[in-house]
Structures are given as structure tokens and as C-alpha cells.
Amino acid sequence: MLRFKVIIIAVFFLSVLPVVNAENSLRPEAKVSVNSVIIGDHFPYTLSIIVPRNAVVTFPRPDSGFGSFEVKSFQEKTVKNTYANNAKKVEGVYLLAAYDLGNFTIPTMNVSIQDGTSKRSIVFPPLEVTVREVSANAADKGDIRDVKPPFSIPYPWKLIAAVLAGLAIFSAIIFALIRYFKRKKAVDEPQVVIQLEPYEEAKRKFESINAGSFLIDEMYKEYYSSVSEVIREYLQKQFRMDALEMTTSELLVATKSFKLTWETQDTFRQWLQSADLVKFAKHFPTRIEGEEYLVQAHSILDQFYDVYKSRMETPSHSQGL
Structure with missing residues (x-):
């Protein structure tokens, strides 16, 4: 009986102990x-x-x-x-x-x-x-202080002046050397001059006159003089005649040897006379007439150039030119 009671008590403690431990x-x-x-x-x-x-x-x-x-x-x-x-x-x-x-x-x-x-x-x-x-700690209260007054820093003016003077002298020397070598290079290099043929030169002068503002500014006297001078200068260079100093009549006589057609010779005569009338203020052309005058100049130049080419094909004339 006692043994049975001991077993009952042991079972009770074993069942309760895990709960207590937990x-x-x-x-x-x-x-x-x-x-x-x-x-x-x-x-x-x-x-x-x-x-x-x-x-x-x-x-x-x-x-x-x-x-x-x-x-x-x-x-x-x-x-x-x-x-x-x-x-x-x-x-x-x-x-x-x-x-x-x-x-x-x-x-x-x-x-x-x-x-x-x-x-x-x-x-x-x-x-x-x-x-x-934030400022609850006494140690933190000392972090915020008054702004200190400004203080001056000694400026090395003498050193700066010396540096600037040195830079100025150095720059002047460099500039002088660059200029010297540029001039020396320009003297040493041969100047290449492209000499145009009289015909090409006359064409370019016509283009320059056309691009100018003679007609826009109504400078008809200067315009007609410039155009006619191009033809005279071409004749002087290409055919070795003193065309710039000749009168209209003298120039017409000098070009008779070119054996131009009657129509071309008559056109050239009227073209020269138109320039004379404008230059001596006996005729006041319009802008359209001025443009037509340059077109005729191109045609006359081509006619004279054809004469030159035909002469170059003839041995006797080519030796004379």
C-alpha cells in the first residue's frame, strides 16, 4: 500500500514539474x-x-x-x-x-x-x-559661441608686384620672338604670284564689277568707265597695243585688222560710243541698260579672244604676238 502511494505522488510531481519549468x-x-x-x-x-x-x-x-x-x-x-x-x-x-x-x-x-x-x-x-x-547637456551649451571679430591678414604686395612684373616681361619677350619669327618666315618664303592670262583676268574683273554696287548706287559713269577699261586693258595686254590711251576712233581703226564681221565691228563702235556718252554726261542710262552693257562687253571680249586664238594658229602671227 505504501509503495502504491509513493508511485502516485511521483506521477503527480512529474506531471506538474514541466509546467513549472516551462x-x-x-x-x-x-x-x-x-x-x-x-x-x-x-x-x-x-x-x-x-x-x-x-x-x-x-x-x-x-x-x-x-x-x-x-x-x-x-x-x-x-x-x-x-x-x-x-x-x-x-x-x-x-x-x-x-x-x-x-x-x-x-x-x-x-x-x-x-x-x-x-x-x-x-x-x-x-x-x-x-x-x-538638444542642449540639455551642460557640456553642449558651450558649443554655441559668439562670432569672432574679423582680423586682417597681411597681404604680400611686394611679392605680388614682383610676380606681375616678371610675367609682363616674360610675355613681352615671347611676343617679340613670335613676331620676329613670323617676319623672318615671311621674308624667307618666296612669294608666289599667279599670273592670269589676259582673257581670264578680264573675265574676273567683269565678275567683280557685276558683284559691286555701281548700279544699285546709280554710279553709272564709274560703272561704264570700269567696264570699258577692262576691254581696253585686255586689248593692250593681248594684242600689245596702247588701247588705254587711244580715243574711240583710234581704237576702231586699230581693230580693223582683226577682220571682224561688219555686225561685230558696228556693235563694238556703238558700245564704245555709249561709254563716251555716259562719261561726258550726255546720256543717263537706266539700270537695265547698264546690265545689258556688261552683257555686250562679255560678247565683245569673246570675239576678240577668238581673233587671238585664230592668230595663234597662224605661224606668222604667233611669232609676232
Whole structure:
């Protein structure tokens, strides 16, 4: 009978002991890194508990209410194989911040533990935290000081003047050398002058006159004189006659030997006389007449050039030219 009672008592203690050990093994803890923080600073608030390895821990949601504190982030961490009897330590770390000054309380927190079919709730005690202003520390008050008065820095005027003078002299020497070598190069290099044929030269002068503003500015006397002078200069260079000094009559007599057609000779005569009338203010042409005068000059130049080419094909004339 006594043996039976001992067995009953042993079974009772064996059934109650795991429950007591389980309650004691939870070891819930709530803590903050500091009890006094500066307004706006972030600080961690940690809830930790030791539970069986297969248990599921549910921490309060970040928006479930933390009093005057604002939750910036939340992280759940598990430390395995740290404790005996297949236990694990689970931590819920909240990053908090406060934006009001004073003493505030982080309220009690309820953590739910699900272990198989068993579910329980653990209550974590409240914590006091003081939120202070930035300059609360006496050591910090000395950081803000009055602005020091300005002070003068001695300026090395003599050194600056010497440097500027040296730069000026150096620049003058470089400029003189560059100018000297440019002049020397210009003297040493032979000047290449391209001599155009009289016909090509006359054509270019006509183009220059046409591009000018004689007709736009109604400078008809200068215009007619310039155009007629191009033809006279061509005759003087190409046929070696003193055409620039000849009168209209003398020039017509001198060109009779060219054996021009009667129409060409008559056109040339009228063309020369038109220039004389304008030059001596006996005729005031229009702009259209001036443009036609240049067209006739091109045609007359081509006629004289044909005469020159035909003479070059004749041996007797080519020797004379």
C-alpha cells in the first residue's frame, strides 16, 4: 500500500514539474538602450523571450500603439541552439523615436506564444523614457559661441608686384620672338604670284564689277568707265597695243585688222560710243541698260579672244604676238 502511494505522488510531481519549468524558462524581458534620449533621435526597444524550439511567437504590430513614441522599423530575430532542452530565444526589436519633450511611458506589451495546441499570452511591463532637448547637456551649451571679430591678414604686395612684373616681361619677350619669327618666315618664303592670262583676268574683273554696287548706287559713269577699261586693258595686254590711251576712233581703226564681221565691228563702235556718252554726261542710262552693257562687253571680249586664238594658229602671227 505504501509503495502504491509513493508511485502516485511521483506521477503527480512529474506531471506538474514541466509546467513549472516551462513557466520559469520563458524569462520575458523588455528593455531600451537608454532611458534618456534627445528629441528626434532613434533608439531600440527590445522584447525578448525564451520559448520551445517549435513555438511560434507573435509580437505586437508596429501600429498597435506605443504611447507617445513612433515606430520607425521592426525586426524579429531568433537565436537557435543557445539554450538547453530544445529552446530558442526570440527577440522583437522596435526602433522608436519621440518628437515631444518630457517623461513618457512605453505601455505594457502582450506577446502571444503558440506551442502546438497550447496558446498563452505574456505581458511585458511598461518602461519609462525621458525625452530631452538638444542642449540639455551642460557640456553642449558651450558649443554655441559668439562670432569672432574679423582680423586682417597681411597681404604680400611686394611679392605680388614682383610676380606681375616678371610675367609682363616674360610675355613681352615671347611676343617679340613670335613676331620676329613670323617676319623672318615671311621674308624667307618666296612669294608666289599667279599670273592670269589676259582673257581670264578680264573675265574676273567683269565678275567683280557685276558683284559691286555701281548700279544699285546709280554710279553709272564709274560703272561704264570700269567696264570699258577692262576691254581696253585686255586689248593692250593681248594684242600689245596702247588701247588705254587711244580715243574711240583710234581704237576702231586699230581693230580693223582683226577682220571682224561688219555686225561685230558696228556693235563694238556703238558700245564704245555709249561709254563716251555716259562719261561726258550726255546720256543717263537706266539700270537695265547698264546690265545689258556688261552683257555686250562679255560678247565683245569673246570675239576678240577668238581673233587671238585664230592668230595663234597662224605661224606668222604667233611669232609676232
